Every structure is written in structure tokens, then in C-alpha cells.
Amino acid sequence: MTNAIGLRCRECGHDYEIAPIYTCEWCFGPLEVSYDYEAITAGTSREKIASGPRSIWRYADLLPTKVNRAVDLGAGFTPLVRADRLAAALGLGEVWIKNDTMNPTNSFKDRVVAVALSQALEFGFKTAACASTGNLANAVAAHAAHAGLKSYVFVPADLEAGKIVTTAVYGGNVVAVQGNYDDVNRLCAELAGTYPWAFVNVNVRPFYAEGSRTLAFEIAEQLGWEYPDHVVVPMASGSLLTKVEKGFRELHTVGLIDAEPVVRMSGAQALGCSPIAKAWLEGADTIRPVKPDTIAKSLAIGNPADGYFALDVVRKTGGGMAAVTDDEIVDGIRLLARTEGIFAETAGGVTIATLQRLAHEGVVRRDERVVALITGHGLKTLDAVVPVAGPTATIAATMEAFTAAFDVEEL
DSSP: OOOEEEEEETTTOOEEOSSSOOBOTTTOOBEEEEEOHHHHHHHOOHHHHHTSOSSGGGGGGGSSSOGGGOOOSOOOOOOEEEOHHHHHHHTOSEEEEEEGGGSTTSBTHHHHHHHHHHHHHHHTOSEEEEEOSSHHHHHHHHHHHHHTOEEEEEEETTSOHHHHHHHHTTSSEEEEESSOHHHHHHHHHHHHTTSOOEETTTTTHHHHHHTTHHHHHHHHHHTTSOOOSEEEEEOSSSHHHHHHHHHHHHHHHTTSSSSOOOOEEEEEEETTBOHHHHHHHHTOSOOOOOOOOSSOGGGOOSSOTTHHHHHHHHHHHTOOEEEEOHHHHHHHHHHHHHHHOOOBOHHHHHHHHHHHHHHHHTSSOTTSEEEEEEOBBGGGGGGGTGGGOOOSOOOOSSHHHHHHHOOOOOO
């Protein structure tokens, strides 16, 4: 059974039956899944969740798909790491890293794809597809292979080589498109109207997006069923930030946490593709599309579909936003790696650099319990750090050469 009862327009509230559709026919607003929260309240508990699998499917009562249809590579329930050395470096009190580099294809996209392809099977689709800046391509190719589905993933032709390889290895079709992500996405919207395929971020997007809520569920559970005070989230389309905030609210709605959440949400973007952060910093309501130019390619969506909703959430919760340079992104990657031993891709560098900026500005406070979302592994974007991460020294194979190169005090 599932507790999903339909789809609802986020703009006008018009209701629809569960189907592979994603826009409202009345106002063209985006659709999202609606749930029977009374049934969830009656059927779930902390104890039931604790006895479930160590994956997103421990929260099956809060997801739209049927468990017997679950496409499960073990996505979710990734480590929440207390980052005291990073906190000290930033002048903060309590910082936690939600380390989604530990997912099956090493990014948070495994969460959303597991839900999307489970629903695709429920609808009877035989082929999975997506437009991607890399991580989603990895996840769709892997989960489609596991589920026995054909796959077509469409990516910008200039995508990092590592992300191409780690998609193609699963045996599906990888289509490199000459253009940026927004060009790829427009093509996929046309293809979705032509072929009977499950495009995870087009016709099954309402279900795909629901997987992001599991980050909020896990964070609260891993903190002993308590909310954090502040969460810093990388933004591409803006959907992740909005769904994490929704997840915290739902924990109260279904009785898993008694108190209503008071969680401040802050968004992180790269300066070279920062349409949401730019609107925030200008105090504007209109998000103007941009042409991406940044090393953080996984966040390089110049026309963010959920940008307005992300702005609204950050304003309502009292958070902030920043747009950080490519140099700051690399510094953020290195800071997290040397303080906590976690190697993040460029999106993680954006998150840490934004956390540093907001801490300096006083938006993130020392008295807050802060969680930073690290959504992908650094091995996906090695090119970004190759210029600054090489051998400390190159020496001959002799003790004399070593002692000449290093003044080692410890004996």
C-alpha cells in the first residue's frame, strides 16, 4: 500500500490522480504528491522506522511508491558526521556534515532516482531517461540497470569525463548534447512528449522530487529525533532545499516529533550560475535566467524550475544565500577534506564556501546546530582540484633525500 493519494498543483491547488504528469492543466504550475497524513500518523512510529532497512525505504510510509516495487541499491541513511574541526575553523559551535558521498553512485541523486524508478515500474514504463549535469546520469544508469530497464541519459557534451565514464559503465545510452544543461533539458521536454519513457525530471518529476525529503527524515532521526537549527543546501533547480524543509514539517505533521520545526534554511550557489542567490541578494522576486560559467557543473542550471519556491522558503525560515567564486569553491573542498577527511565534489565546495561566508556575515550563528549537505563525492570532479592537490615533494629513494626535503621533529 502507499499513503500517496494524488497530485496537487503547488500554485493553484488543483488536484489530480496519481499519473505520470508534472504540470497543472489549469495554471501550468508544478505538481507535487499529496499524502493521507492521518493514515501515515496511524501507521508509522519511531520504532517501526528503526526496525526498517538502513536506506530511504525505512521511511516507506512517507514515500509515494509501493515497497514491493522498490528499486533498491541501498540509497540513503548516509552518515551524519559531527565536524568539530571544521566548526573551529569557521568560528562556529556545532556543525554536522550530512555525507551523501556514501550513496551507491556517490551522490544524493540516488535517493530521488530510487523513488522515481520505483514509481516508473508502477506505471509500467520500460525505459528510464533524464537530463543531467552528471550525478543524476550516474544514478539513473545504475538504478535502471538494477531494475532491468533500458536507459537514455542526456548530458552537456562538456561534462566532466569522470561523470561520463561512471554513467556509461552501466551499459545504457549516454547522449552528449552540444549545449548547456538548459539546452539538454529543453530537448528532453520535447522527447518526453514523443517517446513513452519515464523521464525522471520531466513526467515523473513529482515522484522523483519526493526522495529529497528523506534527507530531512534522516537528519532528525540521527540527531535523536530533534531538528537542527540551520541547514545549508546547495542549489541547482532549488528543489532540494524546498523538499528538505518540507520533510522537517512533515515529521511534526505525522507525530514523529512533537514540536513544530524552527529550522532556518540557507541556499548555496556558485557565482558563475547563481540566478536564485542573485535574486535573494537583490531582494527581488523575479529570477532571471543566466548562462552557466562555473566549475560547479552539477549546480549549473541557469533557469531553475524551483527557484521561486526556494526563495520563498529561505525568506520564511530566516535563512540566507550566497554566491561563491570558483576559487572559493576549491578552497571549500580543501577545507572540508583537511579538517574532516571528507572529499566533496564542487557542489560540496559551494556548500562549505557558503557556510563560511554566512558564518562570517553572522547569518549562521555560533549558538546554532548547523547541518551542511554534502551531495556528491570529490572523485566525480577531480579536474577542479588537480592544480592544487599534488605531491608535497618529489625525492630520490634515499633517507638523505627525505631528510633534506622535510624537517621532521618527531623521532
